[in-house]
Amino acid sequence: xxxxxxxxxxxxxxxxxxxxxxxxxxxxxxxxxxxxxxxxxxxxxxxxxxxxxxxxxxxxxxxxxxxxxxxxxxxxxxxxxxxxxxxxxxxxxxxxxxxxxxxxxxxxxxxxxxxxxxxxxxxxxxxxxxxxxxxxxxxxxxxxxxxxxxxxxxxxxxxxxxxxxxxxxxxxxxxxxxxxxxxxxxxxxxxxxxxxxxxxxxxxxxxxxxxxxxxxxxxxxxxxxxxxxxxxxxxxxxxxxxxxxxxxxxxxxxxxxxxxxxxxxxxxxxxxxxxxxxxxxxxxxxxxxxxxxxxxxxxxxxxxxxxxxxxxxxx
Numbered sequence: 001x002x003x004x005x006x007x008x009x010x011x012x013x014x015x016x017x018x019x020x021x022x023x024x025x026x027x028x029x030x031x032x033x034x035x036x037x038x039x040x041x042x043x044x045x046x047x048x049x050x051x052x053x054x055x056x057x058x059x060x061x062x063x064x065x066x067x068x069x070x071x072x073x074x075x076x077x078x079x080x081x082x083x084x085x086x087x088x089x090x091x092x093x094x095x096x097x098x099x100x101x102x103x104x105x106x107x108x109x110x111x112x113x114x115x116x117x118x119x120x121x122x123x124x125x126x127x128x129x130x131x132x133x134x135x136x137x138x139x140x141x142x143x144x145x146x147x148x149x150x151x152x153x154x155x156x157x158x159x160x161x162x163x164x165x166x167x168x169x170x171x172x173x174x175x176x177x178x179x180x181x182x183x184x185x186x187x188x189x190x191x192x193x194x195x196x197x198x199x200x201x202x203x204x205x206x207x208x209x210x211x212x213x214x215x216x217x218x219x220x221x222x223x224x225x226x227x228x229x230x231x232x233x234x235x236x237x238x239x240x241x242x243x244x245x246x247x248x249x250x251x252x253x254x255x256x257x258x259x260x261x262x263x264x265x266x267x268x269x270x271x272x273x274x275x276x277x278x279x280x281x282x283x284x285x286x287x288x289x290x291x292x293x294x295x296x297x298x299x300x301x302x303x304x305x306x307x308x309x310x311x312x313x314x315x
Contacts, residue, residue, distance in 0.1 A: 042181065043176055043179075047172060050171070054130060055131070070082070095113040112133070138160055156182075157175045209222050219232045233258070234259035237255050246277040249274050250273065275297055292315055
């Protein structure tokens with residue numbers, strides 16, 4: 001096994017220079033022409049209601065633009081998300097603390113949005129004529145963007161709401177409006193040196209993500225949850241990454257073999273055997289990768305145990 005002395009310091013510097021800021025404005029509102037399959041912006045609403053929850057009545061719900069009219073309004077100070085059909089409706093209000101704007105992050109100790117006090121964030125989920133007088137909860141913002149007028153154009157958030165009491169049954173939901181997938185997740189088998197047998201996921205609420213050129217491929221990095229990870233994906237010599245192709249890989253690419261190297265937390269492999277599949281890829285006019293979706297399986301030093309991962313960078 002190899003260790004990476006000074007790796008954390010080097011990566012932090014790279015992230016400071018290269019990380020896409022997931023703030024109130026973003027760089028990929030309109031993806032460039034794709035190499036293969038274009039990413040699709042996601043708009044949907046889902047929730048799960050525990051037994052005894054007054055708002056959701058203990059049921060689950062799921063809506064897309066194919067089944068309901070879904071809109072997002074307001075500003076980064078106060079977002080209003082609405083779902084409506086001929087027979088039902090749901091409203092989700094998310095508010096920043098007074099005098100602030102929502103940005104990617106976790107907002108705890110939320111109060112009813114229109115009546116929030118002091119520095120508390122606001123949350124209010126209602127539907128079909130049912131609403132809370134008092135709200136106890138929290139929400140996470142993974143992505144949020146506005147246009148030049150301040151109106152919401154992109155939203156990706158999740159929430160947990162307790163109605164009238166902090167101990168009341170919960171309503172949990174996910175809100176997406178024209179948002180492109182952005183996340184990283186890994187599962188490490190027992191005995192895998194890199195992931196140490198753990199499983200974790202990273203989203204925009206807690207983490208930042210970046211891509212940069214790596215030879216003829218791409219280096220994808222994530223920082224969050226007290227961890228730093230990088231995945232280097234390169235095609236065989238003389239080739240370009242192709243959507244839909246599964247590559248057999250070693251640590252370094254060569255004739256007929258792709259390169260795969262996933263490392264983090266000071267741990268890396270000297271030898272790699274594995275594979276990765278590029279499921280979506282977007283390049284700009286200059287050929288630089290702007291969006292990427294991929295999966296990988298990496299075996300370190302010939303071990304049977306593997307690190308399994310899924311990459312979504314605006315795709």
